[in-house]
Amino acid sequence: MREQLDYPASYYAASANVAPLRPALAGTEQCDVCIVGAGYTGLSAAIALAEAGFKVIVLEAARVGFGASGRNGGQIINSYSRDLDVIERRHGRDQAAAMGALAFEGGRIIRERVAKYGIACDLKSGNLFAALTAKQLDELAEKKALWERYGHTGLRLIGTAELPSYIGSKRYVGALLDEWGGHIHPLNLTLGEAAAFESLGGQIFEQSAVTRIDPGTPAAVHTAKGLVRAEFVIVAGNAYLGDLVPALAEKSLPCGTQIIATEPLTETAAAELLPQDHCVEDCNYMLDYYRLSADRRLLYGGGTVYGARDSAAIEAQIRANLKKTFPQLADVRVDYAWTGNFLLTLSRLPQAGRIGSNIYYSQGCSGHGVTYSHLAGVMLAEAIRGQGQRFDVFAGLPHYAFPGGRLLRVPMLTLGAWYYGLRDRLGV
Ligand SMILES: Cc1cc2nc3c(=O)[nH]c(=O)nc-3n(C[C@H](O)[C@H](O)[C@H](O)COP(=O)(O)OP(=O)(O)OC[C@H]3O[C@@H](n4cnc5c(N)ncnc54)[C@H](O)[C@@H]3O)c2cc1C
Numbered sequence: 001m002r003e004q005l006d007y008p009a010s011y012y013a014a015s016a017n018v019a020p021l022r023p024a025l026a027g028t029e030q031c032d033v034c035i036v037g038a039g040y041t042g043l044s045a046a047i048a049l050a051e052a053g054f055k056v057i058v059l060e061a062a063r064v065g066f067g068a069s070g071r072n073g074g075q076i077i078n079s080y081s082r083d084l085d086v087i088e089r090r091h092g093r094d095q096a097a098a099m100g101a102l103a104f105e106g107g108r109i110i111r112e113r114v115a116k117y118g119i120a121c122d123l124k125s126g127n128l129f130a131a132l133t134a135k136q137l138d139e140l141a142e143k144k145a146l147w148e149r150y151g152h153t154g155l156r157l158i159g160t161a162e163l164p165s166y167i168g169s170k171r172y173v174g175a176l177l178d179e180w181g182g183h184i185h186p187l188n189l190t191l192g193e194a195a196a197f198e199s200l201g202g203q204i205f206e207q208s209a210v211t212r213i214d215p216g217t218p219a220a221v222h223t224a225k226g227l228v229r230a231e232f233v234i235v236a237g238n239a240y241l242g243d244l245v246p247a248l249a250e251k252s253l254p255c256g257t258q259i260i261a262t263e264p265l266t267e268t269a270a271a272e273l274l275p276q277d278h279c280v281e282d283c284n285y286m287l288d289y290y291r292l293s294a295d296r297r298l299l300y301g302g303g304t305v306y307g308a309r310d311s312a313a314i315e316a317q318i319r320a321n322l323k324k325t326f327p328q329l330a331d332v333r334v335d336y337a338w339t340g341n342f343l344l345t346l347s348r349l350p351q352a353g354r355i356g357s358n359i360y361y362s363q364g365c366s367g368h369g370v371t372y373s374h375l376a377g378v379m380l381a382e383a384i385r386g387q388g389q390r391f392d393v394f395a396g397l398p399h400y401a402f403p404g405g406r407l408l409r410v411p412m413l414t415l416g417a418w419y420y421g422l423r424d425r426l427g428v
Helices: 040-051 084-100 105-117 134-149 186-199 267-273 311-325 370-384 389-395 405-426
Strands: 027-036 056-059 124-131 155-158 174-183 203-205 210-214 219-223 226-235 253-262 279-282 288-292 298-305 334-344 351-355 359-363
Touching (some): 027 219, 040 056, 040 186, 040 226, 056 186, 056 226, 084 389, 105 174, 105 370, 134 155, 226 370, 253 311, 288 311, 298 311, 311 334, 351 370, 351 389, 359 370, 370 389
Parallel strands (some): 027 056, 027 226, 124 279
Antiparallel strands (some): 155 174, 253 298, 253 334, 279 288, 288 298, 351 359
16 A cells, blocks of 8 residues: 655644545546646646636545645745846747736735735745845846846845844845745645635545556556546646656756754844844855744754755754854754755756656756746646646746756756855855
């Protein structure tokens, strides 16, 4: 018998809103759209399709939000893992214009859904990109100008003198505030989205790993004990998909990143660290990201890891970074430490497309997917409804194989990460 997969021990699992245990799929079901994976991508598509009157079934291998969507830093960061200037250079002005028009929509979708369905997920506004060097601050000024060219009107550069009112750390020389960014309790957002989908008549089966998808019309989606026949399939398993769809596995790489949660801080201590309660990510390639939880814990993440790690190893690595940023927390107690997998692509841009005529996918936000995955879900739904123009903006992006193939891609990437980590340390 397959082992029951439950949430890994994390601050989020410990503070999750009450949610039902959904049954596993048994027997045969029929629907318009079957979605593989109950993370943000799958649930965002599920809500959009259910709102449009489609009969939708979501199959989840473990629990709703078991993957990155229930474990992440909770940071609502706009745009993409590779920004619009890179897209302009690599893919030309037309592609950049099309992606730029969508770069700030994911955050909007989250805020609208939270309001519409009354999702309790501690939504806060504002994220800060923090510069460790003068060069990084110049780059933030360029980012501001770039995003403003694409219509963003909620950005503000913060200089060294003003910084203590935003971040209580001496590590930085300045920051860029994005008022359209923000943060959430990621697992509670996922659970709320699942409930919203079910309130529209949608069905979710947990502990229902898809083992095979037979193409055709309808397609047949198999689990250990059941089968769903569906006119359309959406594959939204991202870094947890394994080899279910070999063509998707070949051109992407699951990577782990890790987070610790401190004990709850006093109101005074928390207000000293992050007086405006914004979330922060720094500008290093191997970046640190952190924010306060609703009960005033500091949630601090960073680093890229390959393979599982125990919580002591995670704490040791992240605590060292946390101490550099906030020496005043040198002795703080750490209550939780966990990892989760995101899906890296070589271009660091998402991969979306169709396999045959009725199997759709979106994956590979490369660690920067809270907003894009919500947008992707809406665009997947549009494409299935026959309005694929926005989806095709992403479907047209090339998918590259990693150099070294399956055998060498992890060592090659570790070497790459080491190189960029060295550049961060040298400030070049
Ligand atoms: C630790 C961590 C921190 C991060 N922090 C941030 C952040 O602060 N801001 C940001 O923008 N991004 C962040 N990210 C990235 C972001 O969380 C992801 O891009 C996003 O959640 C991806 O959503 P998803 O729905 O595509 O995938 P997932 O949330 O991973 O969901 C995929 C789901 O599919 C299920 N599944 C897989 N295979 C099958 C199968 N065969 N059958 C059935 N179900 C299957 C899995 O169990 C899983 O629940 C972080 C990621 C991690 C891991």
